[in-house]
Amino acid sequence: MAEMENAKGSTLRYACGNVLSFFILILIGVLAFSIRLFSVIKYESVIHEFDPYFNYRVTQFLTKNGIYDFWNWFDDRTWYPLGRVIGGTVYPGLTLTAGSLWWLLNSLNIPLSVETVCVFTAPIFSAYAAWATYLLTKEVKGTGAGLTAAVLLAMVPSYISRSVAGSYDNEAVAIFALIFTFYLYIKTLNTGSLFYATLNALAYFYMVCSWGGYTFIINLIPMHVLLCIVTGRYSSRLYIAYAPLVVLGTLLAALVPVVGFNAVMTSEHFASFLVFIILHVVALVYYIKGILSPKMFKVAVTLVVSVGVVVCCAMMAVLVALVASSPTKGWSGRSLSLLDPTYASKYIPIIASVSEHQPPTWPSYFMDINVLAFLVPAGIISCFLPLSDASSFVVLYIVTSVYFSGVMVRLMLVLAPAACIMSGIALSEAFSVFTRSIKFQMPKLLDDSDPVPGDITSANSVVQSNQAKVEKHSAADKSEGTLKERPQKKSKKKEKEPLEKASIKSQIEKKLLVLPLESSVLAILLLVLLGAFYVVHCVWAAAEAYSAPSIVLTSHNHDGLHVFDDFREAYAWLSHNTEVDDKVASWWDYGYQTTAMANRTVIVDNNTWNNTHIATVGTAMSSPEKAAWEIFNSLDVKYVLVVFGGLVGYPSDDINKFLWMVRIGGGVFPHIKEPDYLRDGQYRIDSEATPTMLNCLMYKLSYYRFVETDGKGFDRVRRTEIGKKYFKLSHFEEVFTTHHWMVRIYKLKPPKNRIRGKTKKSKSSPKTSASKKDDRVKKNPWH
């Protein structure tokens, strides 16, 4: 009778727990979505930064022209005169996702613009990512850990930095795809069902569509399989989880145009094939071991080993020869720079020049994953306590991602989910230990005060009444909550209780692990405090650090808030005042924005697929005026755009990027030498600067007429007076400078019919005064 009641109670409690965790998950989704809206609230609903503008433009094209035109799209607006095959060189996952989202909404008669859909794609997918984290962690360590990990992921700053509203980049959907693929892999591993294996391959396909980081998956999963085999954990579930994934995944990856035959031709994928073969050998061995008697098996092993070693050696030789025959040993530059962190800075300046490809600093770990960094070790330990296939996978995931994040700042993003999962496990284990200890102590305390009612014998009922009290206690416990993590704890208890009442024996065993009441209460309070600290930090990071769209800038001054909207001003000027077919040259950072916002043809853009072309622009920027004019004229350039932050103190301007232009240019055109631009190894633009520096195009275009602003030419970024203050431009003329001088646009003077002396003093003044912006430019907003 009592047992039946017990069972009833437990099913009821399970049901309650399920409903509760469902609502918690919805709340987590809302949290993940809304914490990313700071950028929209503080600024406006715009696309951020550089790459998102390209994605936005592609999405616009997709929604306008349809999917077939998208695959065949040859873009002549960029990489002039080469052009770029967009359909074949872009990871289409993000665009297709947003495009179909837009299509769906419109067919439901919800008229949203493409831009709105693009802006909100990232927050929506971060909610999905939180749910995927819940599923993954639940497979590893149960519901409680899953919910904690989901909450942590919903607001981990590292992920927020890439998925605030408006940050419409591949990573926005790729992290969801990554976690979901891992979840399905673990799920397949746990259940051994071909159905999940199929889903896993499809999720992998989505990941391949979305991000180049898919190579991480296709190397991590083989590593895990190998780990399982080596540690003797091979099972037929492992075979079902891995073998179909390799075959289907390879085929699906080859379907994505940007990957294509690379899926079988490059070294990034070879590991998976090698492990595929090893897995088959191991599977065969296990099978034969199963059907043979042990003695015969021993005979077979000696026979096979003697033959097999020879075959293996031959295979390895062939493989090594194949790999070695390809020029970069079959690895692409980006992957090589992962394996050898110094590779990029040595050989490929273009990869090294991107700030997100630099190794991170220690503070950036604290900034991006915050308290999780301290919880991760505890999580790893609790993963080892009962080591299962799933938990060994998570451990492997965190170890590899820590390494990768140490190589590139950008890959901190891959570390973040792993850190969240680990911390979720750690937190939930800690909570369950402490609450359990409290639970065991509470009855004793209560026993002292009031006697147990209705002592109807049997240990069962004692347990039951204990539970009733535990319930009471946890109800009291619930009310004291102030934090969001509170609900999880509740559900965690709910999960744990049925387990505990399963047998009294285990209770007694667990009693040995009970901690003193005071210390466990204190520990819980401290953990809650830690969680609170994390929440505060995350909200701060989301609101202050990571929400700036970088297309609109703000600065707080003693006289209030300044908004710098110079980029859009300049791009709007370009689109209104230049011919449709005019070519605009700028450093590659601004290529995507120029094509997307100004709709003008650019020479190079952020895709950086052609090093020589970028080097040409870099050379032009670092050459003297005449040589630069010749280079630009040969490229049919009409306008040159430079970004200059010296007036308002905007640090990431072209002068600060200039050394990279020199390096990249010099890598292809050896007459550009970096030492020519450095004085005693120091990069400076003041009067000590080298003549080459003071005469190069970038210097001139940036500081032309700069002295007119304050009479001294004081550069607020470099914090120095500029070296050469009064000079004239002979081959370029200024046509537009934005309000805060952040973007300056110059026009190439048309070639002269005949050169009659070098000076043309009268030429520049009438034209510039013709454009009325010139008057506006003259007044300095700062004075």
Added chain:
Amino acid sequence: MAKTTAKDAQDLFRALRSAYAATPTKLKIIDIYVVFAIFTALIQVVYMGIVGSFPFNSFLSGVLSCVGTAVLAVCLRIQVNKDNKEFKDLPPERAFADFVLCNVVLHLVIMNFIG
């Protein structure tokens, strides 16, 4: 030495054959299917070696179709095998349905890729 190894090998083959004879007919059918698929893949590889791999996507999809079929059949064999204790509660019908689904996906992809 050589004689004993030869004798061992003979013993081994006999043991293998007798052990294999005990497997149910259903599994044997799957085994034949797997062997056939691998054999087809080998023929294609040999053909590629002789003629060349020019429509590489066709070659790739042909070989991977065979390999994939074999792998999926092995998975099915693992799942329906009565001796396998891990899949006791998985009915063979379910295993077969999963197998069919996986094959459909695989061959849809291959049809897309074959060019």
